[in-house]
Amino acid sequence: FGKIAAANALSDVYAMGGTPLTAMNIVGFPVPLVEQGILTDVLNGAGSIVAESGAAIVGGHSIENKEPIFGMSVTGQVNPNRIWKNKGAQVGDVLVLTKRIGTGIMNNALKADLFPVGTEQAVTSMSTLNRVGAEVGHNFTVHACTDVTGFSLMGHSVEMASASDVTIHIKAYDIPLFDDVIEAAQMGLVPAASYGNRKAITDVQVDQALDPVWTDILFDPQTSGGLLFSVPASEGNKLVEALHESGIDCASIVGTVESFSGLAVRVTE
DSSP states (O other): HHHHHHHHHHHHHHHHTTTEEEEEEEEEHHHHHTTHHHHHHHHHHHHHHHHHTEEEEEEEEEEEEEEEEEEEEEEEEOOTOOOOOOOOOOOOOOEESSOBHHHHHHHHHHTTOHHHHHHHHHHHHTTSSSHHHHHHHHHHHSSEEEEEEEEEHHHHHHHHHHHHHHHHHHHHSOBBTTTTHHHHHHHTTHHHHHHHHHOOOOSSEEEEOTTTHHHHHHHHOOOOEEEEEOOOHHEEEHHHHHHHHTTTOOOOEEEEEEOOSSSSSSEEO
């Protein structure tokens, strides 16, 4: 839990092309769990991820709370002339995603003790920093970038498209997924936040030829999700190859940027 929380908190810095500098722990824990050593385990896990990022933990704030809560406040630095923003995607760009989709669904599967292969993949992914993906991205022409988190792939794609005055075309079958995500979604292991995302994110058109289960996946809230890069088409395959060579073997081109057609995002097979 600590590792995932830390990787999730640090992700915003990487999504802007920055380098993390410091982190502060934010803790709300019930005393019995503290006495059992669970908080210590959480802090140690978070500390290991922060150390991997090269940042330093400089303190924190804690309160007693009925439900365990843990997060981090992170600061970083970035060249002001090279800040990656979630706007600036250009017509003709391709979209490259660096992590698999489906953490929300697989979290529910984990609670139900189902689909061990997919859930293990998801836990590993959520515990992995976006550091390498960002480092590789610096060698390419990044027109726009965002990390894919709780607002889902659709939500963050809509944000990028709307801010860039373009339409983003996502190819569903090109999206990297955790093993068994489709099966888990078909069983109904869909988090409530997915339905909230559907209500909030309306500027999306999903091809009716797609199985309805894809809507659950497209709007699935992600925890510590990957980076979504918008880069020139001439650099797309090279970026994917570089990510693969750096160990991010699931990196894929998942869509293209088109002239605005009246919709922020459209999804086809």
